[in-house]
Structure formats: structure tokens, C-alpha cells
Amino acid sequence: MSYKEPAPIKNQENPFESMMSRFDEAARILGLDQNIYNVLKYPAKAVIVSLPVIMDDGTVQVFEGYRVVHSQAMGPSKGGIRYSMDVHLDEVKALAAWMTWKCAVVGIPYGGGKGGIKCDPRKMSKGELERLTRAFTGAMRDVFGEEKDIPAPDMNTGPQEMAWLMDEYSKINGQNSPAVTTGKPLVLGGSLGRVEATGRGVMVSCRAALGKLGINPMEATCAVQGFGNVGSISARLIRMQGLKIVAISDISGGYYDPNGIDIEAAIEYRNNNNGTLEGYPAERITNEEILTLDVDVLVPAAMEDQITKHNAHLVKAKLIVEGANGPTSASADLILHENNVMVVPDILANAGGVTVSYFEWVQNRLGYYWTEERVHRRADRTMKLAFESVYAASQKYNVSMRIAAYIVAIDKVAKALAFRGTF
Numbered sequence: 001m002s003y004k005e006p007a008p009i010k011n012q013e014n015p016f017e018s019m020m021s022r023f024d025e026a027a028r029i030l031g032l033d034q035n036i037y038n039v040l041k042y043p044a045k046a047v048i049v050s051l052p053v054i055m056d057d058g059t060v061q062v063f064e065g066y067r068v069v070h071s072q073a074m075g076p077s078k079g080g081i082r083y084s085m086d087v088h089l090d091e092v093k094a095l096a097a098w099m100t101w102k103c104a105v106v107g108i109p110y111g112g113g114k115g116g117i118k119c120d121p122r123k124m125s126k127g128e129l130e131r132l133t134r135a136f137t138g139a140m141r142d143v144f145g146e147e148k149d150i151p152a153p154d155m156n157t158g159p160q161e162m163a164w165l166m167d168e169y170s171k172i173n174g175q176n177s178p179a180v181t182t183g184k185p186l187v188l189g190g191s192l193g194r195v196e197a198t199g200r201g202v203m204v205s206c207r208a209a210l211g212k213l214g215i216n217p218m219e220a221t222c223a224v225q226g227f228g229n230v231g232s233i234s235a236r237l238i239r240m241q242g243l244k245i246v247a248i249s250d251i252s253g254g255y256y257d258p259n260g261i262d263i264e265a266a267i268e269y270r271n272n273n274n275g276t277l278e279g280y281p282a283e284r285i286t287n288e289e290i291l292t293l294d295v296d297v298l299v300p301a302a303m304e305d306q307i308t309k310h311n312a313h314l315v316k317a318k319l320i321v322e323g324a325n326g327p328t329s330a331s332a333d334l335i336l337h338e339n340n341v342m343v344v345p346d347i348l349a350n351a352g353g354v355t356v357s358y359f360e361w362v363q364n365r366l367g368y369y370w371t372e373e374r375v376h377r378r379a380d381r382t383m384k385l386a387f388e389s390v391y392a393a394s395q396k397y398n399v400s401m402r403i404a405a406y407i408v409a410i411d412k413v414a415k416a417l418a419f420r421g422t423f
């Protein structure tokens with residue numbers, strides 16, 4: 001069956017269904033063995049825990065925590081932990097599977113996992129967040145492990161949470177265990193270049209894609225949705241390639257300036273303004289409007305399901321580089337493909353983060369630390385090679401970059417499973 005005759009999409013707003021419809025498409029094109037298909041369709045493990053935490057006012061609040069291991073066929077499962085009120089099992093399942101494909105696309109020896117806690121970190125004190133992170137680590141003590149399952153930062157988590165997690169896990173096991181998590185602060189075994197790694201990979205993918213499309217970066221415009229770690233650093237590095245960033249956005253809304261936003265000033269503004277762009281001096285637009293601006297490049301770097309069948313036909317960008325996980329729904333894919341919009345998919349475009357996580361894990365286990373220059377060089381090379389292999393698959397099978405990325409990934413994981421041959 002060709003790409004023009006896709007399977008019907010059952011419910012594209014459910015992230016797991018959205019992931020599965022692309023998986024099905026790629027599996028069909030690959031002629032994936034039915035037994036292997038059946039194995040990869042289900043997460044290997046899903047753990048849900050209740051986490052009682054003493055709040056600052058003395059009351060006990062019980063939070064729900066999740067960790068899903070999708071696959072460990074290629075190695076220990078790897079993937080971040082997010083803190084958000086939107087966390088739910090289907091989302092974590094989809095994100096865990098995306099990690100399996102992401103690690104396979106860039107060729108790092110990991111399976112995929114993901115975790116999350118349903119909470120609103122902006123309403124919690126530092127002490128409450130620390131107790132919550134420690135409770136989660138204790139509850140997941142048998143899931144995590146440097147050769148088993150290795151967490152990392154994701155939405156609303158960062159080096160501080162990873163430091164607490166590593167400390168708690170080390171205490172429980174009675175030995176220092178830096179490689180149990182990545183994205184740690186530098187002084188605790190973090191890697192140089194990890195904080196910028198995802199945004200840097202987005203920039204490398206963007207540059208490679210512009211080359212394929214024959215677009216001159218010095219004459220191109222770009223809009224970036226989301227101004228957290230991924231969005232702001234992507235914007236900074238894409239700007240440094242010569243593109244004019246005409247719009248940025250965060251939870252407070254969008255900010256548009258046709259003459260170009262000064263990204264350094266915007267980052268500085270956000271840093272001195274409680275982490276938000278609220279009040280930034282530029283024309284106000286919404287987080288929906290930013291997606292349909294007349295720009296060459298669109299970088300959705302906020303959250304899932306932003307480009308859907310309801311707005312995909314309004315997208316004017318020629319290139320979408322997905323900084324976020326799952327920002328485009330499966331039904332939107334078809335519309336974008338028909339409209340000749342190139343989409344560098346999440347499992348390729350934002351894989352720079354997990355790539356440098358892998359370098360961090362390697363350094364922890366070696367006890368030997370690399371220079372920033374070495375980290376950047378190796379990560380850039382990994383991203384470029386991955387981009388080229390996905391691009392080649394898209395040409396070979398005449399499919400979108402997204403389906404091509406799934407094909408590259410599923411093929412590797414299927415081979416690993418077949419060699420293991422344990423079922």
C-alpha cells in the first residue's frame with residue numbers, strides 16, 4: 001500500500017493513537033513481521049504510583065506518578081520525566097514509544113521510556129518539589145537503574161530535579177550512581193553541552209533541511225512556538241544561522257515583530273521576569289496565530305497536538321522542525337504532506353537532547369569528562385548522519401520525512417528483536 005492510501009486515523013487527538021497510526025504506516029511499508037509488530041505495539045512495562053508528599057502547610061497531598069518502559073530491545077530504556085497537570089497514561093505511553101524510535105533514529109544504544117507526575121510545579125515550593133521528586137525516585141527504585149531505565153529532564157524538569165533523583169537513588173543503593181539519570185548539573189556529573197543539546201539539534205536539522213529545500217538561511221524567516229529550554233535555545237541558534245525570527249511565544253501568548261525579535265534580549269527579559277515573556281514589547285498574537293504566520297520555517301517547541309486537521313491547511317511555512325514531542329497530529333501530517341510542507345519530525349529533530357544524554361551517561365561510566373567542543377562536534381555529526389539517513393529513506397520509499405524516520409527506527413529495533421529472539 002502506498003503512502004497515498006493511509007490507514008484511517010481513529011482518534012488523532014489521543015497521542016498514543018497518533019503514534020500508532022505512523023507506526024502502522026511505516027510497518028506496512030517495511031513489511032514488518034507480524035510477531036515483531038505485535039511486540040512493539042505494546043509498552044513492555046507501565047508503572048503507576050501514588051506519591052504522598054508533605055506540603056509546606058503540613059497537609060499531605062497524594063500525587064500520581066507514571067513510568068512507562070516501551071522497549072528495551074536496543075538497550076536500557078531512556079527518556080525524560082515531565083511535571084504537568086496534563087500527564088496521563090496514554091500520553092506517557094506515546095512519549096515512551098517515541099523515545100524508542102528517537103534513540104533508534106540517531107543510533108544510540110537505548111530503548112525508550114518516559115515518566116511523569118501529574119502536578120502543577122508552578123504552584124509548588126522548592127521544598128515540595130524536592131520531596132515529590134524523592135518520593136517518585138523511591139517508588140521507582142526497582143524500575144530505574146543505569147543498565148535498566150535512565151530518566152532525564154522533560155517538560156518542567158531540569159538539572160535540579162535530576163540532582164535530587166540521583167541523590168535519592170544513590171542513598172537508597174548506598175553508592176554514588178551518577179549514570180542513573182542524565183541532564184544533571186555539571187558539578188554532579190552533568191555533561192557540557194547538555195542544556196543546549198536539544199535546541200542545537202533542532203538548529204542542525206533546520207540547516208540540513210533548508211539545504212535540501214534550497215532555501216538561503218540569510219533570507220529566511222522563522223517563528224518559534226514555546227520559549228522554554230528547547231524553544232529559546234533553538235531560536236537563538238537558528239538566529240545565528242542568519243534566519244530572522246519574527247515571532248516567539250510561551251504560556252503568556254505570542255510576540256510578533258516583522259523586523260525580527262532580538263532573541264538575546266527576549267531570553268534576558270524572560271530570565272528577569274519569573275520565566276515568562278509576559279509584557280515583552282512586541283505585537284501580541286496568540287499561540288494559535290503563531291502557527292499560521294507567513295514564515296519560511298516554523299518550530300513548534302511547546303507541546304503536543306498544536307498542528308491538527310483544524311489548522312494544518314493554514315500553515316504557510318515551507319518547513320516545520322519539531323522541537324516538541326508530538327506537536328503535529330497524524331491527520332495534520334497528511335494535509336502538510338499534500339501541501340508540500342517538509343516536516344522534520346520530532347523523533348529526528350529533537351533527538352539532540354537524548355544524544356548528549358547518551359554522551360553524559362558514557363562520561364559518567366568512564367569517569368572522564370569531555371570538552372564542550374567534543375560534545376558539540378559529536379552531537380552535530382550524529383544529528384547530520386541521522387538527518388541524511390532519514391532523508392535517503394524518504395526518497396527511497398517516496399514518503400514524508402516522518403514516515404521515513406519511523407521506517408529507519410522500526411527497521412533497527414525489529415532487527416535487534418529478531419536477533420534476540422526471545423519470544
Ligand code: GLU
Pocket residue numbers: 078079080081102150151152153154155182325350351353354355357
Ligand atoms: N526529554 C528529552 C526527550 O524527549 C530527553 C530525553 C533524555 O535525554 O533521555 O527527548
